[in-house]
Amino acid sequence: MRYFIVAALFSLILPIPSPQSAPASWKLIRDSKGACQIAVPEDWTPSENPGSAIFQDTATAIAVITSQPGQTLKPLTESLQKLLRIPKEKMFENTARRVYYQEKIARDAKDSNAFIAVVPGKGGTCSSRVVFLPSVSEETAKKITLSVGPVQE
DSSP: OHHHHHHHHHHHHHHOOOOOOOTTTTTEEOOTSSSSSEEEOOTTTEEESSTTTEETTTTTEEEEHHHHHTOOOOOOOHHHHTTTTOOGEEEEEEESSEEEEEEEOOSSSSSSSEEEEEEEEEEEEEEEEEEEESSSOHHHHHHHHHHHHHOOO
């Protein structure tokens, strides 16, 4: 019993993971409310719509950041995962600190992939969605997706 109490107390003092750090040359993109942000490589272009950036064109790759005021992050239930058709091996994290999964898997070189991550924000949640063709590095798409977080002041 003592072990569980100590473990619970220890988990309370652990730092909450911050957004995965991006290379210094990457650009920060903020959502339309200015509450959440993601980082994109320097060769990506901020879109005309606030909260998004593209690589070459919207058909090649697009990264979108949104905030959901008043929302509380909760892990996705198994039934919701089934409804969203998220294969177990594509659910990378499903905790109260981050929900991160591959939403779409390309069937061929002309089809797109998509990653989604949701994290707690200031007074709500922050979500990122990166849609990209297989010609774009999956590692880059993952880094962009995982850079989601509240705007740092």
